[in-house]
Amino acid sequence: xxxxxxSPKYLFRKEGQNVTLxxxxxLNHDAMYWYRQDPGQGLRLIxxxxxxxxxxxxxxxxxxxxxxxxxxxxxxxVTSAQKNPTAFYLCASSNLGxxxxxxxxxxxxxxx
Amino acid sequence: AQSVAQPEDQxxxxxxxxxxxxxxxxxSGNPYLFWYVQYPNRGLQFLLKYITGDNLVKGSYxxxxxxxxxxxxFHLKKPSALVSDSALYFCAVRATPYNTDKLIFGTGTRxxxxx
Numbered sequence: 065x066x067x068x069x070x071s072p073k074y075l076f077r078k079e080g081q082n083v084t085l086x087x088x089x090x091l092n093h094d095a096m097y098w099y100r101q102d103p104g105q106g107l108r109l110i111x112x113x114x115x116x117x118x119x120x121x122x123x124x125x126x127x128x129x130x131x132x133x134x135x136x137x138x139x140x141x142v143t144s145a146q147k148n149p150t151a152f153y154l155c156a157s158s159n160l161g162x163x164x165x166x167x168x169x170x171x172x173x174x175x176x
Numbered sequence: 177a178q179s180v181a182q183p184e185d186q187x188x189x190x191x192x193x194x195x196x197x198x199x200x201x202x203x204s205g206n207p208y209l210f211w212y213v214q215y216p217n218r219g220l221q222f223l224l225k226y227i228t229g230d231n232l233v234k235g236s237y238x239x240x241x242x243x244x245x246x247x248x249x250f251h252l253k254k255p256s257a258l259v260s261d262s263a264l265y266f267c268a269v270r271a272t273p274y275n276t277d278k279l280i281f282g283t284g285t286r287x288x289x290x291x
Contacts, residue, residue: 068219070219095276095277097278099281104185104283105283106266106281106282106283106284107220107266107281109278112276112278114276114277122278152217154219154220156219156220158277160276160277164210164222164225164277164279165212165220165222165277165279166222167212167219167220167221168219169217169218169219170217170218170219172217
């Protein structure tokens with residue numbers, strides 16, 4: 065079955081560490097997105113990419129980085145510059161012009 | 177500025193009663209509107225969307241939503257609530273300019289259905 069896979073499901077980061085969250089899709093979707101979810105704040109866009117080797121900052125890109133070397137993959141790195149990284153991270157993909165997202169099951173990142 | 181508002185943090189309803197989860201939007205041009213549902217520690221699942229056409233849109237699990245242009249609203253409804261409908265519901269609008277599929281999400285409404 066086609067879908068979008070995020071790993072790991074749970075991730076723990078020490079202060080000062082960079083960590084990378086994986087997002088892979090086999091839907092042949094053009095666009096991919098990273099959102100951060102915090103209680104009471106809904107989903108906030110971190111980065112998105114509409115085509116391989118190109119990506120744009122969202123509303124809260126500071127302290128995060130991404131790459132899009134393959135159509136199927138859009139990893140997110142949470143750097144040590146992100147001061148409050150504890151959150152639930154959601155990856156999504158869409159077929160441009162078809163409207164609406166398919167979401168992964170999320171990664172819960174906790175700073176210890 | 178483009179935005180989506182979900183004015184209720186939580187909606188409580190008894191099983192078997194009708195439910196409404198409210199959403200209003202602000203976007204220039206014709207809106208593309210969506211509802212998603214999220215169960216604990218899971219990603220969001222698509223429920224329904226309005227792009228054009230009939231103002232009443234039917235979606236998954238017996239949910240429907242009514243687009244009201246004059247009130248800039250897209251409220252989610254179900255005639256008879258189930259305990260299993262208890263979840264977090266998000267309204268979203270496609271951002272303009274329309275050269276991307278970016279969605280702007282509301283803050284979510286927690287629906288609690290009591291037996």
